[in-house]
Amino acid sequence: MPDAPSESVLRFEHVTVSFDGMPALRDVSFEVLKGQARIILGAASSGKTVLLKSAMGLNPVEKGSIFVFGKDITRLKEHELFDIRSRLGMLFQESALFDSLTIEENVAYPLLNQKAIHCPAGEVQGRVEEALRFVELGQTLRRFPSELSGGMRRRAAIARAVVSRPELLLYDSPTAGLDPITAHTIMALIIKERDLANTTTLIVTHRYQDGNLVANFRYNPENGKLEPARESEQKLRTKFLVMREGQLIFEGGQAELEAQSDPYIAKFRKMQGG
Numbered sequence: 001m002p003d004a005p006s007e008s009v010l011r012f013e014h015v016t017v018s019f020d021g022m023p024a025l026r027d028v029s030f031e032v033l034k035g036q037a038r039i040i041l042g043a044a045s046s047g048k049t050v051l052l053k054s055a056m057g058l059n060p061v062e063k064g065s066i067f068v069f070g071k072d073i074t075r076l077k078e079h080e081l082f083d084i085r086s087r088l089g090m091l092f093q094e095s096a097l098f099d100s101l102t103i104e105e106n107v108a109y110p111l112l113n114q115k116a117i118h119c120p121a122g123e124v125q126g127r128v129e130e131a132l133r134f135v136e137l138g139q140t141l142r143r144f145p146s147e148l149s150g151g152m153r154r155r156a157a158i159a160r161a162v163v164s165r166p167e168l169l170l171y172d173s174p175t176a177g178l179d180p181i182t183a184h185t186i187m188a189l190i191i192k193e194r195d196l197a198n199t200t201t202l203i204v205t206h207r208y209q210d211g212n213l214v215a216n217f218r219y220n221p222e223n224g225k226l227e228p229a230r231e232s233e234q235k236l237r238t239k240f241l242v243m244r245e246g247q248l249i250f251e252g253g254q255a256e257l258e259a260q261s262d263p264y265i266a267k268f269r270k271m272q273g274g
């Protein structure tokens, strides 16, 4: 099978990241194979954002190694790191759009400014429009972020994350602060991207139902809706990671997560907000 999950896309090996001597990640190890998904749960300040940013080479790694597409990014020269980053997409917490740029300019930004992406100038406009159509924002090219709703801004930020057609996508709290219906729409986009492009996907979330959707649903390209996945599909490709004070204290499937009696872990498997 061509998409058999075998290729290692991301591997943390005993990673410790500290800021001013305070560890934010402590001895974290895990691996994600091509096409798989990880749902990252954990309290505020437990290290979820630090984990995602470390996978992009944005944090100083004190100990251990981080392999992205098989290369240890803690040992790369800057231009090699740029090459690796050009194959990643990240949705930053709070979207992080540039307020002074239009939606179109925001989405074009990685193509125009990340040299390692190598997008020919003549293709930029088409790629931007394609990414905005993907998130169903084809009508908002000329608007500024302040002229969009919170959910639309999140969709624009997803368009910016996918415009380079990354092989690995990191979503930091994609549904935070959204109403349940908009949150579902955002998760449906994330699942659509995963299923159409077989993108390896890491998602930080506080909402257990986000993980439940990723683990149990798939995108049906015929009607554009989510439908329950067959048992053998996503369930096996999705694992949950639980962070606590910088440590990875749980890694496993949904059934294993639901069997955990640790009260800290149990808190994250409650459905919230409808």
Ligand SMILES: Nc1ncnc2c1ncn2[C@@H]1O[C@H](COP(=O)(O)OP(=O)(O)OP(=O)(O)O)[C@@H](O)[C@H]1O
Pocket (backbone or CB within 6 Å): 019, 024, 042, 043, 044, 045, 046, 047, 048, 049, 050, 051, 093
């Ligand atoms: N650039 C930085 N400089 C100093 N400390 C940092 C930096 N980035 C993160 N930290 C610290 O690392 C710890 C983990 O932060 P992180 O942002 O990963 O939390 P989080 O799990 O994403 O929380 P939240 O759910 O609130 O987003 C926090 O104590 C934070 O203050």
Ligand SMILES: [Mg+2]
Pocket (backbone or CB within 6 Å): 048, 049, 050, 093, 172
């Ligand atoms: Mg965070």
